[in-house]
Amino acid sequence: MTNLGTFLGDVLLRVKVFGLAAPEGEPPLQQAQLSVVGEDGSLGIPVLKGDTGDAGAPAAPFKWQWPSLDSASELPTLTNTASDIGKAYVVKDGGGTADIAYWTGTQWRYFVDAFGPGLPGPAPDITADGELIDENASFEVVVSGTAENPHLHFKIPEMPGPTGPSGPWNLYDSTKDRDAGDIPVWNETESRFEPKTWLEIGSFPRVRRYTQPESAFTAYSGALTSQLISTMALPALEYAYHVDVHGHVRCGPGLLSSAQVGVVVRVGDQATGQIVGKALPEPGAGARVISPHYSSQASGQTGYASSPDSAVGRVAANQAQTLYVVAQREAGSGQWYANQVDAQLSVTLIPAEG
Numbered sequence: 001m002t003n004l005g006t007f008l009g010d011v012l013l014r015v016k017v018f019g020l021a022a023p024e025g026e027p028p029l030q031q032a033q034l035s036v037v038g039e040d041g042s043l044g045i046p047v048l049k050g051d052t053g054d055a056g057a058p059a060a061p062f063k064w065q066w067p068s069l070d071s072a073s074e075l076p077t078l079t080n081t082a083s084d085i086g087k088a089y090v091v092k093d094g095g096g097t098a099d100i101a102y103w104t105g106t107q108w109r110y111f112v113d114a115f116g117p118g119l120p121g122p123a124p125d126i127t128a129d130g131e132l133i134d135e136n137a138s139f140e141v142v143v144s145g146t147a148e149n150p151h152l153h154f155k156i157p158e159m160p161g162p163t164g165p166s167g168p169w170n171l172y173d174s175t176k177d178r179d180a181g182d183i184p185v186w187n188e189t190e191s192r193f194e195p196k197t198w199l200e201i202g203s204f205p206r207v208r209r210y211t212q213p214e215s216a217f218t219a220y221s222g223a224l225t226s227q228l229i230s231t232m233a234l235p236a237l238e239y240a241y242h243v244d245v246h247g248h249v250r251c252g253p254g255l256l257s258s259a260q261v262g263v264v265v266r267v268g269d270q271a272t273g274q275i276v277g278k279a280l281p282e283p284g285a286g287a288r289v290i291s292p293h294y295s296s297q298a299s300g301q302t303g304y305a306s307s308p309d310s311a312v313g314r315v316a317a318n319q320a321q322t323l324y325v326v327a328q329r330e331a332g333s334g335q336w337y338a339n340q341v342d343a344q345l346s347v348t349l350i351p352a353e354g
Contacts, residue, residue: 014040019047033168037295060086062102068092070319072101072108080105090115098307122148130154205239205351212247219340221254226328228270229263229338232345236320240352242306242313243267243323246279247345251327252285253337261336263288263327265345267315270324275304276313281330288327290345323347 013036020033033044068090069075075091078084085105090097095114100111124147135157146153168174172184173191182195183204198206212232220227229249251261265277278293294312295304306313315321325345327338 004010010039011036012039013235015043016041018042056170059104060104060131062086062088065089069100069101070094071101075101075108078103084258125149126152128152128154130156130158132158133312135159135318143323160232170282207351208349210347210349211349214340214343217249219338220327221335221337223254223335224329225336226326228324229327229340229346230325231270232323232325232347234267234315234321234323234347234349236318238317239348240317241315241349242308242310242352243276243315244348245345246292246347247277247279247290247325247343248287249279249290249327249343250286250324250336250339250341251288252337253283253332254337257334257336258304258332259329259334259336260284261288261327261338262329262330263290263325263338264312265290266324266326267313267321269328271325274313277321283332287342287348308352314352 015034016040029044031320032046035042063086065087070092072091076091078087084103087103089096089101090141091101097113097116100114102109102111104189127145127149128151130153137155137157139157140155142153142155143150143152170192172195173187173190176194179197180194183201184193184194185196185201187194198204212230216232217230220229234243244322245265246336247265249263251263252260253259260281260283263279264275266273267276268274275294275296277290278294279288279290282288292306292313295302304312323345327336329336
């Protein structure tokens with residue numbers, strides 16, 4: 001080491017080094033400059049620029065390898081041979097960009113973030129059509145038009161495929177709410193089905209029930225054999241139905257009378273119509289309970305019984321009828337009565353079969 005003078009001691013410094021460039025045209029600097037403040041120092045040294053060196057050997061061309069790798073740990077072990085030198089892999093970094101790993105023959109060189117997301121391109125306006133071709137021909141797509149307005153023409157072999165799922169038939173209005181129990185009904189105007197409830201359908205065969213209040217009854221007191229005390233209109237429906245009658249009327253004998261009073265319900269005529277309900281006569285006063293009853297002691301009617309497809313107790317389709325409630329003295333003699341108070345009739349119309 002050059003003799004710089006008398007040694008005074010050691011100083012531990014943290015030095016920042018700067019390059020000093022000589023102005024163009026002047027000789028290069030031949031000395032360095034050190035400035036010290038406390039334990040910090042700044043060192044300026046000449047920056048020397050030499051002559052341009054010889055060109056290096058060209059790198060091997062990139063030999064792209066596929067597929068891309070998810071991390072550098074997946075890079076293979078390669079050799080310093082012509083078959084391996086230049087192999088390059090795209091290595092994803094998980095952040096939306098990717099690096100390039102290039103094999104020099106002795107080490108991997110990395111080009112960090114060489115690939116990244118580009119700017120969104122214009123959305124193309126794609127049109128397409130197609131045709132069926134012979135089933136033995138190959139599927140083909142003919143592309144025409146521009147990149148901005150491409151047109152795709154599909155040539156599809158005409159061969160049957162597997163049965164697909166059922167699609168909409170457009171036979172019903174899907175905009176209308178449908179509830180459990182609704183029935184699809186054809187709408188002639190719209191040429192499609194629409195959901196309807198039983199009540200909305202109206203003419204669809206269903207059980208209907210009607211009641212006759214006491215205000216529809218007429219009180220009677222006298223000595224006649226029978227007396228009409230109420231009538232009830234039955235509707236004309238598009239289907240035949242059977243009449244099921246229940247009810248009650250307060251009846252009884254007059255003073256010093258032995259009359260036993262009952263009630264009979266007929267359909268069609270108050271005297272000769274089919275019996276559909278009856279309350280048996282009883283001695284004394286009280287409620288006469290009407291229940292379904294079809295037979296009578298008339299000739300040939302003792303075996304009358306109602307069934308789903310029978311004519312007994314049946315009202316034909318599209319025919320209105322009337323129920324007649326008649327109170328009658330069936331035994332004894334003298335005065336009797338039938339009250340309006342608490343009188344009631346319940347009539348159920350049951351769709352007939354056949």
